Amino acid sequence: MLHCSQISKLPRLKELFLSLCSIFLLSASGSAASANEPAKAVPAAAVAAAPAAAPTAIAAKPSKGDATAGEALYNSGDASRGVVACITCHGPKGMSAVATWPKLAAQHGTYLTKQLKSYKDGSRANPIMMGMAATLTEQDMLNLAAYLVKQAPPQGEAQDKATLELGQLIYRGGIAAKGIPACSACHSPNGAGIPAQYPRLGGQWAEYNAAQLGYFRDGTRKNVQMNMIAVKLSDLEMKAVTDYMAGLH
Numbered sequence: 001m002l003h004c005s006q007i008s009k010l011p012r013l014k015e016l017f018l019s020l021c022s023i024f025l026l027s028a029s030g031s032a033a034s035a036n037e038p039a040k041a042v043p044a045a046a047v048a049a050a051p052a053a054a055p056t057a058i059a060a061k062p063s064k065g066d067a068t069a070g071e072a073l074y075n076s077g078d079a080s081r082g083v084v085a086c087i088t089c090h091g092p093k094g095m096s097a098v099a100t101w102p103k104l105a106a107q108h109g110t111y112l113t114k115q116l117k118s119y120k121d122g123s124r125a126n127p128i129m130m131g132m133a134a135t136l137t138e139q140d141m142l143n144l145a146a147y148l149v150k151q152a153p154p155q156g157e158a159q160d161k162a163t164l165e166l167g168q169l170i171y172r173g174g175i176a177a178k179g180i181p182a183c184s185a186c187h188s189p190n191g192a193g194i195p196a197q198y199p200r201l202g203g204q205w206a207e208y209n210a211a212q213l214g215y216f217r218d219g220t221r222k223n224v225q226m227n228m229i230a231v232k233l234s235d236l237e238m239k240a241v242t243d244y245m246a247g248l249h
């Protein structure tokens, strides 16, 4: 807000700018898209035109997933387009049997499509999944997500009794002395996550989640919120909290 109130020289400009500031603050998400909107919406004509323009823009993009098509692609791939069957690694109904391959069952759709897009554009750098996502269309991604989100949530078990208490403390309360927030604040107390932004973590392989925390810590995987948290976590704390989360449901 400081920089908003600093523009005080020209009264008319100030008034306009402050109203823009409040529009911006009201559009709670603060995303790049909403930051651009107020600037475009200033002239009255543009305001009037905006609602009419919006539906066409949305209609041009696929917005709904077809779970049946997603299931077929997940289980069989599509050799004609070079899409590998996801089931090969991620298991039947998204329940992978191998700890380096994440469980995808019941993961939130918006989170899943975001990750697939990030692999495709390379912003989430992983050699295996970048290859898998390269041939997927946006509609494929929506279809796969629509199928996966409908599957039963994964169940797992914590393996290390010695670190269980530490893991639970971090998950539920964070570590105040190190400025680490409670994971439950965003990922929910039972690990189910909060759609659409905050992924489900409960029942996930500890090895996979610990690897991701490592990627967030060294910056290989980029997310402002998780990067800030992961740089403060020690190896032991990562291991403890991900093992605890594996048994969370």
Ligand code: HEC
Pocket (backbone or CB within 6 Å): 074, 083, 084, 085, 086, 087, 088, 089, 090, 100, 101, 102, 104, 107, 112, 115, 116, 124, 125, 126, 128, 129, 132, 144, 199
């Ligand atoms: C050869 C094995 C393999 C195949 C086949 C495969 N994946 Fe993956 N997948 C992985 C691995 C390994 C990771 C973890 C990558 C990382 O660390 O970023 C992963 C991660 C993911 C993630 C991120 C999960 C999360 O919680 O963030 C999604 C989503 C995903 N895969 C979807 C798919 C889909 C959809 C397909 C089929 C089109 C597929 N994968 C095929 C191995 C595979």
Ligand code: HEC
Pocket (backbone or CB within 6 Å): 102, 114, 170, 171, 180, 181, 182, 183, 184, 185, 186, 187, 197, 198, 199, 200, 201, 209, 210, 212, 213, 222, 223, 225, 226, 229, 241, 242
């Ligand atoms: C302020 C909100 C917030 C808090 C608190 C938070 N997270 Fe996250 N976390 C996120 C977001 C957002 C993502 C998704 C990032 C993305 O889209 O790539 C995420 C993703 C993750 C992932 C990757 C999951 C996957 O399937 O690949 C792990 C693991 C994780 N968080 C662990 C933790 C742990 C452990 C804590 C507590 C120490 C924690 N998070 C606290 C917001 C949060």
